[in-house]
Amino acid sequence: MSEEYFYPNRWGRVVLTSAEEILGEKGVAALLNLARLPHLIGNYPPDNMEKGFPFEYVxxxxxxxxxxxxxxxxxxxxxxxGEQSFADGLSQFGKVAQAAQMAMRIGSLQQRIKVGLEFFAKFFNAVSDQKVRVEEDETHWKWIIERCPMCWGRTANEPVCHLAVGVLKAATGWASEGERFRIKPVECIAMGAKEGVILIDKP
Ligand SMILES: [Zn+2]
Incomplete structure (x- = not known):
């Protein structure tokens, strides 16, 4: 393993604790064995923002x-x-999130979503080695993942980066105070695309 790029420990931990909620302790142990990560069984990463959880693990x-x-x-x-990670990250970065929410208060729903997405792109880029940017056209916002931990080293014939879909569902819900948007991954580096692309329908 190269272990060149990392998520913060806390994000790795949240992935495992939400897996445990669904699968139970034994299920997570089976999952980690299958993932060839048995050293993480009963030994989740610490609850801090140090970049210590390799992309390979994700x-x-x-x-x-x-x-x-x-x-x-x-x-x-x-x-x-992904939804749980977002909720968790929000409570951790309360002040920054508050500032973003202040900025989003002015403007239309569309402007608020744009500001919110750009805020989260910056946040991802700052605290992890994941690299994302936001673009838009008439009908969609585009969450573009330039360096992606979710499909790191994988090949697939469909998009596999649904963790990001969950984060975006929660983030757009938060930025719009409860609206629901259709969110769909259309390109994935695992499919041979240069970048991962997730489309968010504009209302
Ligand atoms: Zn991907």
Missing amino acids: SQIQRAFWEMYGSRGAQVFATRA
């Missing part, structure tokens, strides 16, 4: 879930883990 856990539960089960799990 990807292997997603893949193990895929192998255990198939595409649909893995999607449900990853989306839920």
Whole structure:
């Protein structure tokens, strides 16, 4: 393993604790064995923002879930883990999030979502080695993942980065005070694309 890029420990921990909520302790142990990460069983990363959780781990856990539960089960799990990560990150970065919410208060719903997405892109880029940017056209906002931990080293024939879909569901819900948007991954580096692309329908 190269272990060149990392998520903060806390994010790795949240992925595992949300897996435990769904699978129970034994289920997570099985998952971690399948992911070839047995050293993490009963030994989750510490609850801090140090960059210590390698991209390889994120990807292997997603893949193990895929192998255990198939595409649909893995999607449900990853989306839920992503939503939980967002909620968790928000409480950790209360002041920054408050500042973003102040900025979002002015303007239309569309402007608020744009400001919110850009805020989270900056946040991701600052605290992890994941690299993302936001673009838009008439009908969609585009969450573009330039360096992606979720499919790191994987190949697949469909998008596999549903953890990001969960984060975006929670983030857009938060930025719009409860609106729901259709969010769909359309490109994934695991499929051979240069960048991962997730589309968020504009209302
Ligand atoms: Zn990906």
